[in-house]
Amino acid sequence: MGTALVTGASSGIGAIYADRLAKRGYDLILVARNADRLQAVAKRISDETSRAVNVLAADLSDRDDLFRVEQVLRDNASITMLVNNAGFGGVTPLLNSDVERMELMVDLNVTAPMRLAYAAAPAFVVRGAGTIINISSIVAIGPEILNGVYGGTKAFVLAFTQSLQHELADKGVRIQAVLPGGTATEFWGIAGAGDYANSPLAMPVERMVDAALAGLDLGEVVTIPPLQDGALWDEYEALRRRIAGDLAHARPGSRYVTEIA
Numbered sequence: 001m002g003t004a005l006v007t008g009a010s011s012g013i014g015a016i017y018a019d020r021l022a023k024r025g026y027d028l029i030l031v032a033r034n035a036d037r038l039q040a041v042a043k044r045i046s047d048e049t050s051r052a053v054n055v056l057a058a059d060l061s062d063r064d065d066l067f068r069v070e071q072v073l074r075d076n077a078s079i080t081m082l083v084n085n086a087g088f089g090g091v092t093p094l095l096n097s098d099v100e101r102m103e104l105m106v107d108l109n110v111t112a113p114m115r116l117a118y119a120a121a122p123a124f125v126v127r128g129a130g131t132i133i134n135i136s137s138i139v140a141i142g143p144e145i146l147n148g149v150y151g152g153t154k155a156f157v158l159a160f161t162q163s164l165q166h167e168l169a170d171k172g173v174r175i176q177a178v179l180p181g182g183t184a185t186e187f188w189g190i191a192g193a194g195d196y197a198n199s200p201l202a203m204p205v206e207r208m209v210d211a212a213l214a215g216l217d218l219g220e221v222v223t224i225p226p227l228q229d230g231a232l233w234d235e236y237e238a239l240r241r242r243i244a245g246d247l248a249h250a251r252p253g254s255r256y257v258t259e260i261a
């Protein structure tokens, strides 16, 4: 199975991915800022599964730390999976949000997974195998739900994943975007809406990750655990492709043309 590198593995969704991937036979490299929490997750998993679990403390919004993790992805030939999970969100509208924190969000939610995918993908292509899982969010298709920059970062992750699938699927690389809905983790406290984690509508984190991995096993490129009717996504995607496939025209749509030019 090889080694899975999981970012944001010190808590929440990333810690459960680590647990489930170890149980599937992967060795692990766990990345997050808090070394003590990473060590605790690593010890619990290695005690339970006997897999090799290493930790790499890194702040992925810091360039030097990010470069260190990229280097590991390039150099460690045992790595067969990257889970781009680390991220944070917000619930405040633009007028109540601090632009510096928004920029930090873009650094962590956009720049870091993009650079890590750029490090992993060429290595996976050379090896003819590998899996990249990118954790997006339902706000990727619902930017009105939470903070708009957060929605924008997750829309980037979704679009980037779809383009990776387009470019790499025929080179042996598996690609998946996961769009969780509200999931019971520390995310909500950090985002400024701690109560949501206790809402009956919040999905337990184990249930979310197990559904996401079931989607991977089904061969899905986009997995939306809380979506009840999966056919709706297929319709949405078919309409998107229909529109995207009909946009190369020298003339604008007739509704914009007052006289023939």
Ligand code: NAP
Pocket: 007, 008, 009, 010, 011, 012, 013, 014, 031, 032, 033, 034, 035, 037, 058, 059, 060, 061, 085, 086, 087, 088, 089, 108, 135, 136, 137, 138, 179, 180, 181, 182, 183, 184, 185, 186, 187, 188, 190
């Ligand atoms: P979480 O429990 O707060 O986990 C976030 C993880 O990211 C932690 O391990 C945290 O560890 C790590 N992290 C934060 N800042 C970091 C940094 N600068 N560098 C490296 N690691 C960093 O929240 P979660 O719900 O599991 O979130 C995981 C992903 O799911 C995020 O991308 C989030 O946007 C997405 N998501 C969550 C929900 C939800 O409702 N929970 C819904 C949709 C999508 P350290 O603090 O130790 O660094």
